[in-house]
Amino acid sequence: MSDYTTLLIAEEAGVAIVTINRPKALNALNSTVLDELSAAFDELAANDAVKAVILTGSGEKAFVAGADITEMKEMNVVEGKLFAEKGQNVFLKVEQCPKPVIAAVNGFALGGGCELAMACDIRIASETAKFGQPEVGLGIVPGFGGTQRLARLIGRGMAKLLIYTADIIDAQESLRVGLVQKVTAPEGLLDEAKSVTKRILKKSSVAVSLAKDAINRGVEMDIPNAMQYEAYIFGTCFASEDQQEGMTAFVEKRKPSFSGRFVKK
Ligand code: DAK
Numbered sequence: 002m003s004d005y006t007t008l009l010i011a012e013e014a015g016v017a018i019v020t021i022n023r024p025k026a027l028n029a030l031n032s033t034v035l036d037e038l039s040a041a042f043d044e045l046a047a048n049d050a051v052k053a054v055i056l057t058g059s060g061e062k063a064f065v066a067g068a069d070i071t072e073m074k075e076m077n078v079v080e081g082k083l084f085a086e087k088g089q090n091v092f093l094k095v096e097q098c099p100k101p102v103i104a105a106v107n108g109f110a111l112g113g114g115c116e117l118a119m120a121c122d123i124r125i126a127s128e129t130a131k132f133g134q135p136e137v138g139l140g141i142v143p144g145f146g147g148t149q150r151l152a153r154l155i156g157r158g159m160a161k162l163l164i165y166t167a168d169i170i171d172a173q174e175s176l177r178v179g180l181v182q183k184v185t186a187p188e189g190l191l192d193e194a195k196s197v198t199k200r201i202l203k204k205s206s207v208a209v210s211l212a213k214d215a216i217n218r219g220v221e222m223d224i225p226n227a228m229q230y231e232a233y234i235f236g237t238c239f240a241s242e243d244q245q246e247g248m249t250a251f252v253e254k255r256k257p258s259f260s261g262r263f264v265k266k
Contacts, residue, residue, distance in 0.1 A: 015052040027066035065114030133169035205243035
């Protein structure tokens with residue numbers, strides 16, 4: 002992996018741990034962080050040794066405290082639009098990464114930070130994590146997908162409550178409303194994220210990647226079209242070695258050994 006100035010990337014047993022590293026600014030997303038996240042996710046998607054990604058923030062206080070307000074404050078209309086497009090493209094890259102991406106939320110996940118966590122597949126939060134979309138208090142609306150992803154994740158009513166009031170909610174409330182899937186003690190956060198990825202990596206990476214695609218695309222469709230898409234994805238599994246190995250192992254009463262190869266030899 003390349004060297005980055007605002008990201009730390011470590012690889013452990015097929016899992017890339019990407020840490021956004023601007024702790025003095027509570028890991029706020031400036032243009033450099035967005036550019037580097039974009040480049041890093043291109044590299045991670047193309048790197049066959051990487052099977053899953055954990056995304057977290059540096060320090061104990063913040064995952065990401067939002068888009069960088071200092072940088073944004075001076076933007077004109079054109080710069081604001083370019084910044085929005087940059088952020089939206091990065092978040093789409095995270096969402097569409099063919100590998101599972103787990104957010105390990107270690108503190109504030111506000112504005113763009115909450116939106117970045119929502120672009121990940123699964124959110125695991127430390128007990129100290131706090132979530133919110135404070136944009137209306139800055140005279141803007143969430144612009145990195147917050148109005149869309151939050152409503153899809155937790156429902157329109159709860160999304161409107163959070164966005165209109167700019168309320169900041171703690172980890173337990175985030176768990177209750179379905180914004181996060183697990184809450185852990187702060188010192189156990191990375192281990193819990195690793196434990197989830199480890200369980201995923203035991204399964205067929207081909208099937209997991211196809212399931213991600215089916216869920217992400219299917220939720221945007223009506224049920225008849227979504228079912229058709231699922232059938233297409235289901236059929237695609239039968240091109241893979243993993244399908245052959247998974248079913249053969251079941252019949253032979255042994256544990257499967259998945260190659261992750263898409264096309265049968
Ligand atoms: N940007 C830049 N710097 C930030 C920051 C941010 N979002 N959040 C914190 N910092 C900096 C602080 O300025 C401070 O820097 P120094 O003064 O030490 O130089 C340092 O981090 C520590 O923060 P505090 O001193 O404020 O720490 P506290 O514990 O007192 O408070 C806090 C923590 C998280 C409650 C507070 O820092 C805070 O309220 N931060 C801002 C949170 C926020 O409003 N976030 C949402 C930002 S809006 C767009 C698309 C998307 C977006 C925008 C546009 N387009 C369509 C164009 C997204 C918008 C957002 O994310």
